[in-house]
Amino acid sequence: MKVKALLAVLFIGIILFWTVEDMPAFGDPQAPATQYTGKLYVESVLPDIGIDNIVTAILASYRGFDTLGEVVVIFTAGISVTLLLRRGGRL
Amino acid sequence: MRENVVIRTVSRLAVPFIQVFALYVIVHGALGAGGGFQGGVAFASSFILMIVAFGLASVRKRLSNKWIVVYSVLGITIYAGIGLLCLFMGGNYLEYGVIEAILGIPHLHGYLLDAVEIGIGITVMAVMTSILCDMADKGGESS
Amino acid sequence: MIEAFYELFLSRYNYWMAIILMLIGLYALIAKQNLVKKLIGLNIFQTAIFLFYISFAEVQGGTAPIYLPEGVDALYVNPLPHVLILTAIVVGVSVTAVGLSLIVRIYEEYGVIDEDDLMQVVRGR
Numbered sequence: 324m325k326v327k328a329l330l331a332v333l334f335i336g337i338i339l340f341w342t343v344e345d346m347p348a349f350g351d352p353q354a355p356a357t358q359y360t361g362k363l364y365v366e367s368v369l370p371d372i373g374i375d376n377i378v379t380a381i382l383a384s385y386r387g388f389d390t391l392g393e394v395v396v397i398f399t400a401g402i403s404v405t406l407l408l409r410r411g412g413r414l
Numbered sequence: 415m416r417e418n419v420v421i422r423t424v425s426r427l428a429v430p431f432i433q434v435f436a437l438y439v440i441v442h443g444a445l446g447a448g449g450g451f452q453g454g455v456a457f458a459s460s461f462i463l464m465i466v467a468f469g470l471a472s473v474r475k476r477l478s479n480k481w482i483v484v485y486s487v488l489g490i491t492i493y494a495g496i497g498l499l500c501l502f503m504g505g506n507y508l509e510y511g512v513i514e515a516i517l518g519i520p521h522l523h524g525y526l527l528d529a530v531e532i533g534i535g536i537t538v539m540a541v542m543t544s545i546l547c548d549m550a551d552k553g554g555e556s557s
Numbered sequence: 558m559i560e561a562f563y564e565l566f567l568s569r570y571n572y573w574m575a576i577i578l579m580l581i582g583l584y585a586l587i588a589k590q591n592l593v594k595k596l597i598g599l600n601i602f603q604t605a606i607f608l609f610y611i612s613f614a615e616v617q618g619g620t621a622p623i624y625l626p627e628g629v630d631a632l633y634v635n636p637l638p639h640v641l642i643l644t645a646i647v648v649g650v651s652v653t654a655v656g657l658s659l660i661v662r663i664y665e666e667y668g669v670i671d672e673d674d675l676m677q678v679v680r681g682r
Binding site for chain 2: 621623643647654657658661
């Protein structure tokens with residue numbers, strides 16, 4: 324069982340290592356991730372919203388709906404643990 | 415752990431400072447590094463220190479089950495409520511610019527962001543404390 | 558030859574480290590018998606994915622994405638992956654909490670945590 328798991332993991336590893344040479348280098352300023360969307364956010368937070376922290380502005384204003392979903396996820400986890408581990412009657 | 419004088423004294427001194435620092439992290443979400451999630455977990459860690467050093471009953475006395483559930487619902491109500499307020503004033507859901515355009519107060523966009531972060535911090539604090547209180551309970555029920 | 562070595566190994570070392578951590582976490586998730594060790598493997602796997610994703614945000618010579626005072630010109634790192642990973646960390650904590658409470662209930666009900674013994678006890682009932 325453990326030998327089969329090791330062979331499967333090594334097979335996945337070889338496939339992943341094969342794709343590394345196509346990725347952009349570490350810290351490249353011309354990478355496509357920083358050229359289009361990142362630059363758009365950095366330039367448009369100060370005129371639109373006017374606060375200093377770019378990450379909080381994206382988290383609570385541009386992508387506020389995702390943050391609402393995340394607070395619901397953590398609330399559901401708390402309720403699930405209470406329902407699982409409460410032995411003996413009333414909530 | 416209840417008999418050791420050093421642990422009890424140091425915990426009793428450290429808990430207020432941890433709570434003030436956690437509130438600082440929540441409120442400064444817009445000016446520098448910080449935010450709702452980080453400050454909420456830091457506030458819950460002060461309660462976890464009290465559970466480890468003084469036993470479970472010391473936190474149960476201060477935060478009974480009813481109040482933990484009330485706090486966790488209060489935070490998410492603040493968040494969804496501000497979104498509904500933007501909807502009633504004529505814009506889309508969670509569009510803070512509409513309230514700022516109607517009421518005319520400058521920098522209102524930033525203040526609504528702070529209110530939303532405080533709501534997130536309250537919910538995260540309540541849920542983290544509730545998870546650890548439930549896991550530390552040893553079978554005998556305390557209500 | 559030196560060019561090829563630099564291109565593949567030294568300038569992309571973040572991807573190599575993330576992939577090695579991912580493989581360690583995947584092996585622990587598949588091959589271990591204890592249920593708690595499987596959960597720890599899941600956590601290691603998640604951490605490797607976070608490191609892989611955040612390493613896309615680095616710009617050489619950049620500073621933290623908080624605006625400096627007026628007049629100072631600076632290069633900021635990409636803020637978008639940080640936001641997405643903040644959500645993912647919270648989801649990971651929730652999954653770990655619910656998984657651990659399920660393990661506590663399994664132990665109270667059947668008395669064992671090991672996977673092979675658990676299958677025997679469940680079939681024996």
